[in-house]
Amino acid sequence: MQNDRAHSSVRRQILQAMATMPVAALGSFSFNAQARAKGSPSMTSISSMALNAGAYQSERVSFESHGASLVGLLFKPTAAQPPFPGAVIVGPFGFVKEQSPMEYATRLARDGFAALIFDPRFSGESSGEPRRYESPHAKIADINAAISFLEARADISNEGMFALGICQGSSEMIAAASADARIKALATVSGQYLFKENLEGFLEAAVSDWKRASLVVRQLGLSLIRAARSITRPW
Template structure:
């Protein structure tokens, strides 16, 4: 029973459940003005676009402090969670940090939300890492940004991509993550690394055969919805917590895969053999801040990276918090700590 639960949740997380949800559509999302938070009265939000190294046009929201438009300010590139869009958590973080005096860019990753890229509803550890570097490109060209004072915040699965981008892109001066997920680890090994070699082999066999099906059909198949329309009540607690954010007015957004959509069935392929945090030690001597909830099912990701990373590094465990509390609860997310961290190290 335990093994069945582990592999089932792995399939739900990665979009490998092979029964297609007919309501899900693989298409570029429409522009939306719906945000899951209120814009701070001291912040200006501007829609922007920029290309990554693969020629994919990324859509972002640039948050600017009203009293700092003409100075050279520190800047932050912000993305996540995995399967979310900029009108959700990343925008909330950008809004909060801009109110504290930073230029903050929240963006939709490639193939997701208002960003371009075909097919839709696809993720890639390489391309999503590149998305952060493309955001750094954009920020460094802004007249009101000091390009020597740029940092990254990665939320959930984009915490892993944020660390990977920082390791390889030496322009990033400091990095922080909240509710970190290493998507390559969880897709290839399952939660708490509990997937057996036999289970992994079966998953890879199924994904390999799916490629022929996709080739025959001329298009990639969609998996089942990331989250159901309703809960039955017997779901694991962390699934209920995801539902409480993505499927309720608290965090629902029509462009978000976790609210309304599904990953492609073959989405996990590029994650299975690519551990993105192999070179996490190379972030040093630049500082790293890892923030996780005490009761978060994902807490072990942050703790394990903290053990692996070189100094300077800091791990903060938020008492009583669960994974999704760090998505949007402004009284739980330690924004003052993030402010101090980046103000100290982006200089």
Template sequence: MPHLLSRKKIIQGAIVASAAIFVGAQPVLAQTNSTATGGNTLRLTQEWDKTFPKSNKVGHQKVTFKNRYGITLAADLYLPKNRGNQRLPALAVSGAFGAVKEQSSGLYAQTMAERGFVTLAFDPSYTGESGGEPRHVASPDINTEDFSAAVDFLGLHASVDRERIGIIGICGWGGLALNAAAVDKRIKAVVASTMYDMSRVMSKGYNDSVTAEQRAQTLEQLSRQRWQDAENGAPAMLPEFNVLKGGEPQFLVDYADYYKSKKRGFHPRAINSNGSWTITSGLPFMNAPLMTNIAEISPRPILLIHGEKAHSRYFSETAYAAAAQPKELLIIKGANHTDLYDQMDKIPFDKIADFFGKNLK
């Protein structure tokens, strides 16, 4: 296998995402996730196993639906109680990158359902309780399609007004949400919270620090990894994420504090809590920019939300500059990147509800 990248190079610019995706690490072979086999047979957990308390203000049920590629996705549907027979506005929610619906996306979905929206928090393809083999694969195309498939589902639900559907993307799914809104005109409004542009960070590293030579080296490594995967009959995995050894940048400490803490965001099915992506998951992101057509979301509105102290803040600032009106960038004073995963005093739910209330009429 090609030589390993140094820790400094990893932190500065190799394929690093919200889960600290490290390129060039020693691989381990992928193993099948017990919650999903093949593309369609799912075994869904029925007990409440979220990282947040269950609300008595909304109804909840597990649902499944297929995307355009035939992969069956698992989701949590949250329905406001006492809604009568009226059709309500609806929201599809996903993220963070490497997280599952039992974490921040479910918290956002349940909270927005308390505010009168039908909401759907889903596991992306190849992740959590959703289908797809091999496990723990990411794709800019398929994951964008996952959002549109969620819109398919919501648009057919008896409690939903299909002309009033919006989406929320968290972290890396913020960039995917913007990409989905650009291509899917059924999406009437989009919120990206603590957003990552996964293509940009995978291709250029943090703060665009990767040189052309380093990019070429990474592509060489990942391309040759495909031969090893083909020879082994299974994709190799990156080492487990968010394992601290000391000396990490603060943002990696923040990730570990959320994903590894059972008092906060740990979940056994989350890639970021006790797993990793396949080594080659980054390849398509490096060649498929997500923000290319962001201006085409207009005249549908965009709300970008980011923490003042987040290392990732520049992603939202750049997206805001590239987007067309109507658009808004809301900076949360004192907040870091992961604060907007679960800190109820920092996530601006009233603002989000007002945004969708005005724009899903």
């Protein structure tokens, strides 16, 4: 019990440190190295998704979150046998599931994950009013509901969930992971910066918080934050 409390405390400290970092500086973070899939996922194009569709299958699903009905797509590998490791993906500000989350879900499915993407409350095919309302707190609750949905399925492994946040979704995934021990591994993806100068200016403005966050991790004696190789670099 004491070890569990200590682990939870360290978990919160690390994630709070990560929350102060600029999203563009975050790579991948794992609470359990064995929970990471082999290989390094890379971006796929719409055309390659179509060409490789035989590597995965999709299932339209729905589940409840605080009285709202959420609609999602669950991508599963065709070359592997269940139970599959589960992954929940949340996208950028104002996203719907058919946008960037689908790019990552199809790749994760080809790599052996059962990857769930969904429209959060107030968006896309999911219910909730007012429409297009952006609520980080609601999205965090929806992430918890998505994990519960996967956890209840017989074809999903019960050894813990993988979480992926894209752009602003990284902040919501970090918040969810800090409070939900079912999330065993977390990856964050930076937003796209079209101009090098914009990215450099953003990092310079946040450098003090970035250094403070890195110091916290070093003081904890841990080396759990890894920078992932960039998928694309526009400059």
